[in-house]
Amino acid sequence: MREIEYIVGIYNNFNPFPEEGEEAHFYLLYLLDEKGLLEKEGAKALFKERFLSEHLEGVKTPPSMIGPFLSLDNVNQFAFALCEELNAARVSLLSVEEYNTMLENSQLAHDFHRDLLEKGNVMENIERKKKGFLGRFFS
């Protein structure tokens, strides 16, 4: 498995199917790392297994999104769990509002990409560093 440095998640709190009579919930729209878009299948499996709230079972979700999450805390917890599963160094979450502001203020594609990876709500995976450190003794 390739080493992942950053995971970036872009989320929104909205109602993708207002006609279904649902309320707005949090959804992860895109997941990417420094090399491109992350395959969502694994992340979806992790969500179903550990993060799908009983209250939200049966809520229709667009196939391209991960969710629904009850709260932003749940999104954070999920993102961190994903970071651990993939043994990434850090995960950063951005709301669509933050993404939009960042895009509006960028002039170059390269700068926007760098901001996406480095800004946002960043959580470090300290365990990974420990593993790396301990790995030297135990491998």
Next chain:
Amino acid sequence: MTLTTPVPRDQDTVFPGENWFFYWKTSASLWKNKLQEFPGTKIIIPLNWSFHSETGDQFDFGDHRPETNLKKLVEIAQEVGKSVVFFLPLTPAPFLANGGLPHLLARSLALNTEGMAYGVIDADDHLVKIYSFFDPRVFEAFDRFVKKLGQYFSSSSIAADVWGIRSGYFKEGHYRSFMEDSSKTFHQAFLRFLQTKKSDEEVLSPIEERAMAFEFNKTIQNLYETNARESIRNNFEGTLDVAFLGAGTENFLKRLSGTISTVDFSGELYESLAKDIIPSSVLLSHRFKKGVLGRELSDLVANSYLPSRLASSAYEHDDITMFQPLSFFKVYERIDGVSSLFQNWSDLQLWSYLRSSFGWSYKVISNDTLKLHETKTPYQEHIHLFHGHDVDRNIFNFILKTFMNGGRVILNRSGLSDEFSKRFETFFLENNLNVEKVHFQTQIQNISLGEGRLVLVEGEGFKEMGHDDYFNFWKTLVETFSLIHVPIHNVDGIDFYWRTRPSSTNELKFEEVRRLSLYNPTSYRKKVRMSLSKNFVVYKVIDEINVIVQTYPSEIEIELSPEGSVIVDFGVFS
């Protein structure tokens, strides 16, 4: 916000793809050289509003900067033997800074349905942001621009055709317009629209609100189009949808990280052709188009589909030497913001059946393109597919007319209103038609009249079925229509496209010539095989690049190396 500055660039930048010419990206003193070097005869010139008006109030058509002199540009093109077609963006245009808006008007970012701002990377790796066209100041400024443009065309005696273009992109196989907007600016305008449509006490259901939002969006698009049409009435030819390859958010994020490949674009190219939407690669850097993708764009778009869509006369349009896309199916999908909520062709797994059995030999028709398909192609027989929930008076009449004229129709009864259900029954009774009933996975009714066939499928009657069951259902149903087609084996990973033309006078032994274009975008060697039925003979093999073609009496085997491609013509007779 970004400003566009005319800087001389290389040939690739001014000719970004499919004969488009970006006149503002080079000096007017170089126009003649550039146009002379260009091999094509018809040049598409997209009009860059912000280049002619930085503020939206004052305009420059050659008064200050020679690069804004469109009259001169047309004259130079004619001098070097090229004809010119102008494309006037009627929606945000992703190949122009700020989506084409003069920078003072670029105030409110347009947001897609997920609430994300549209971000696009152009062929020069510049970041393009799209601003809302629902700002009344934008509409007023656009109106001033097209009026001025119309006066300029008229006073300069520019006779070239002008096509309005609506820009869009693909998301998960669906075409989306850059006019789709969920920004605050859109919502404010929509609220004003709603106030004129309903009383304060009236509460709309979410479905009604969605339908209204769609209607509002269409209304505003029509206003932009109407103003352009009326202002440039002598030149205005019509409106076209253009899908910009690589312009969706997913591809934007992939391009940001440099992980995009040509395969990400070719699917969008074929989807566009199936939907009669002009594909454009102008956002893609030429490094993506050096190999197979460049050949696909040249063979299928620049030298085939585009000239046919832009044909200015019926004679040009009916040129029998031109290959037209081959299609066996015309699948109708209404686009009104609401129909997609009901049972759709994806639910019935029609697309995966068609794709695996017929490649891209089908057309997806919407209410916008129905007119294009009203005339029957004399030598191409189609099976028309409709959903009951899409049936209105127009579609009902279309179905009956097609059936009475010997055409073939499959109607999924799901959502068919009582009114039209009764009308069908009355039609069968009045014409004394025999309705055969069969149960195969669901209830099916078959009605025949001469060569005409109408098959009614009870779409809601399918039980929980897997992919294979649906595949068998469609296969069994379609086989009853006896289509003449050659399936291709081992075609995974290969891009292929069928076209057709009637035979010419020196090909009288055939009734039709079918052209198969095969491209291998993978980095693997691929071998495909076709078993030829008695109606098919290999007629010509042309444009062989990294390919070995072997023909046997009733079989053809084609081995394509990575980046290999070939065109095979087949003679077809009954």
